[in-house]
Amino acid sequence: MSPLLACSGLTMRFGGLTALDALDIRVGKGETIGLVGPNGSGKTTFFNVLTGLYKPSAGAVQLAEQDLFARSAQEIGRAGVARTFQRSRLMLDQTVFDNIALGALGRLDLSLLSALVLRGRFRRQLSELVERATALTRRFNPQIAANLFKPAGSFTMIDRRRIEICRALVGAPRLLLLDEPSAGMTHEETRALMDDLLAFREEMPDLAIVLVEHEMDVIRRISDRCIVLNFGKKIFEGPFDALIADREVQTAYLGGAQ
Ligand SMILES: Nc1ncnc2c1ncn2[C@@H]1O[C@H](COP(=O)(O)OP(=O)(O)OP(=O)(O)O)[C@@H](O)[C@H]1O
Numbered sequence: 001m002s003p004l005l006a007c008s009g010l011t012m013r014f015g016g017l018t019a020l021d022a023l024d025i026r027v028g029k030g031e032t033i034g035l036v037g038p039n040g041s042g043k044t045t046f047f048n049v050l051t052g053l054y055k056p057s058a059g060a061v062q063l064a065e066q067d068l069f070a071r072s073a074q075e076i077g078r079a080g081v082a083r084t085f086q087r088s089r090l091m092l093d094q095t096v097f098d099n100i101a102l103g104a105l106g107r108l109d110l111s112l113l114s115a116l117v118l119r120g121r122f123r124r125q126l127s128e129l130v131e132r133a134t135a136l137t138r139r140f141n142p143q144i145a146a147n148l149f150k151p152a153g154s155f156t157m158i159d160r161r162r163i164e165i166c167r168a169l170v171g172a173p174r175l176l177l178l179d180e181p182s183a184g185m186t187h188e189e190t191r192a193l194m195d196d197l198l199a200f201r202e203e204m205p206d207l208a209i210v211l212v213e214h215e216m217d218v219i220r221r222i223s224d225r226c227i228v229l230n231f232g233k234k235i236f237e238g239p240f241d242a243l244i245a246d247r248e249v250q251t252a253y254l255g256g257a258q
Helices: 043-050 073-079 096-102 112-116 119-140 142-146 157-169 187-203 216-222 240-245 247-254
Strands: 005-014 017-027 032-036 058-063 081-083 175-179 208-212 225-230 233-238
Touching: 005 043, 017 043, 017 058, 017 233, 032 043, 032 216, 043 081, 043 175, 043 208, 073 081, 081 157, 096 119, 096 157, 119 142, 119 157, 119 187, 142 157, 157 175, 157 187, 187 216, 208 216, 216 240, 225 240, 225 247, 233 240, 233 247
Parallel strands: 032 208, 032 225, 081 175, 175 208
Antiparallel strands: 005 017, 005 058, 225 233
């Protein structure tokens, strides 16, 4: 069976710097991949290329056999790729609902024609979106669902992360890219968020996840398979236990690789 995501020879150059070097990465439907590597190894660049923020220099990207190489961020989003960012991108003075609704923009018809002429359909779309946002946030924390129209800034750090994940999920993606969800959180908060994600995966078994994370405990708990990057190259692919034992990975983390 062909994988959900298939990247081959994926390369991203910034002038003389090769940030992604002929990467071959495959992700199956429902699989969770832990993507690790030292600082500057290309993890976020991989996400930026996959989501259309950067135009790759060479290679091929397919999602469910649909060619996504160098497509626009909107097209890629519509094809089913969603992400969260390392640094929060929530609009803190806007409501939780407004923040989550942004994740569904590509799938809604928000044209003036729709708003003026097809008012019934427009209202239906909006109320469906409120229902979806309520259901999603309730899975993570009922308190968020109960306060959907309060500003996102009035929530704790972990709830803000949950809201960001809900924003990524509201468009019903097939592939979810999580960029260091534990950043800025305590160990307890990280553990609670991982519990959420594990519970979530049970409910959405077809959703594929690529998780960038420095916390090895998180990678161990949540990944079906791990991939390690170093200087934009894939240096390891396999189960977590083998990653920990791998000499090249150890050298990359301790420095002095290459
Ligand atoms: N827009 C850009 N312009 C020029 N160089 C860039 C750009 N984005 C990333 N890079 C470079 O590409 C390389 C990979 O960076 P990237 O942010 O993808 O690494 P990372 O593995 O995500 O690191 P970290 O773990 O610190 O987030 C780095 O050398 C970085 O400086």
